[in-house]
Amino acid sequence: MESFGALYERYHSPMVALAYSMLADRHLAEDAAQEVFAIACRDIESLKSKERFAAWLAGICRNVSRQMLRANRIKPAALSDEHAAQSGSDCGDRRDTIRRAVWNLREAERELIVLRYFDGFSQARISEVLGLSPQAVNGRLVRAKRKLAKYLKRNGFTGDYHGTS
């Protein structure tokens, strides 16, 4: 139990971030992460290689999040019309544009971006959680950010940006 507790402490936050990358809702993401660890308890015997625990957990997390999206037929909040309608001010519009840019990335790229900025995870930690090589993480982050920058610049954002709020 103690060792599972240690794993929980280590991977809870990345799982919330990963779920958040799919659900775009902080509360749902926390619920998803809770469920991930319950499933991990149930299925731990099916884990064949201890070294792949984090990637295995990430796989469960993606599935749980997909289930939640499907079950609730929810649309990521960042993209919903309701959200867009609420953000009337310029700042709100800017935030909304950035959000939309992030949630329109491919799933694999969005995961990396959210993990990187959700809790400032290092590339080494992201590499561990997603089961990717550090080179792959670096390359994909660069590409994802290039796409974001291009989209945002096309929508009026510039290098002299000084925050959104």
Add this chain to the structure above:
Amino acid sequence: MERPDDNKWLDEALTEIIGSEKPRTDFEQWKQQHPNAVKMLTSRAGRESFVFQSPLRIRNIIMKNPLTKLAIAAVVIIACVIGLSLWRTTGSGIALADVMAHIEQVKAFRFQFSGKMTGEDPNKPYSSETRVTMLISQEYGRKSKHEQLDPNGGWSKFKFEEVYTFPEKKTKIRIIPKQKKYWRIEEDDVFAELMWQQNDPSTFLKKILECKYESMGRATMDGIEVEGFQTTDPNFSYFGAGKNWQSDVKVWVDVKTRLPVQGDATFAYFDQMGDKKYSVHLVMHDFQWDVPVDAAEFEPVIPDDYTGTVIKYPAHITEETAIQGLKLLVELLGKYPENINDVDETVLRLAEKSETPAAMRLKEELKGLTEDEISNKLVDFLMPIRGLGRLYNGLRWDNKDPAYYGKTVTPKDADKVLMRWKVLDNEYRVIYGDLHAETVTPEKLAELEKALPK
């Protein structure tokens, strides 16, 4: 090497939008909220000392009493009913989601992929059958053998090729023995990402999970107890099938190992009048999970007398690449081609018949060259056209709702949509006949498409 953190303004924006209060990690609270999970963990930890003995002994004692037997039977039936209703409530998808998690743990596996495409137009009968043998290794890459059924009968070596894909290196190697030829293709970012997904049972399952699906219950397949899942959701999308396609997709999963035994998909394509144009039937079968693999299996063996062509796609194929490709097509053909699905393969055939100055120049340059010399000479020349095809196919695979109207739109049509695709839910990017581009709303796009010549 470029670092991902070079854009300070973007970092600040992303930190502000995504970065938030650190999630509260409280294992004690989690334990309180998940007593069953805790029980499972605790009992597993102590299993070796008592779990396998003590419950058996109790069972022997209580089952001697006939009344107890009846009571137990009733409890079992009630438990089954409750279990079934829970199964329905939570959706059998949880089991299917587990299957994906199981596949992700397998280091290497083999399977076969068979496909048949049938043209449904009685005036143009068409049928094509292919089969692919796949070996997928998390560590080394992917290897596949592709065969096509000879119209004269037999699989022979009518169209045979070996393909090695290395997604991490963004590289694919195709070896075509009949032509004594090989292609080394360095993919763009989008297709490198697709390498992970094509002919992959995980992707197949993921697409089912994204749709509304149902359990078909249990059955026996090749002596294995399996559970089937089915979706006929019109949103199912695979190899670009989507709008105007009707899908019937099934997968059978081994109840014990929770790994797929067979996948089966039938797609029918209907034209705008609702007539079936063609159908595709795909079967994934003969799965062998956790097979031992050797690095040497993934080293392409290319005989010395084979000639090769190297194609290096730019990392990013963009709208600008597509526009360059369309421009080149007009120079060569004098008009836009009717479709751009396989444009890189058909453009030379079309250019052969064309008499534009660019086509005449090209024909002059290629005169007297062998097929291999032509391939190598045209690698750079054809790149924008290949890029256009790439962009379009990538958009299809990505469900970005692309459309192309080269059949009716000409280079002079500054106000007619030549090509479009979805950027966001309420935004489409449009390239017009005169090759200028802009972003429009879906409503504006509907107006533009309504005005297109029929």
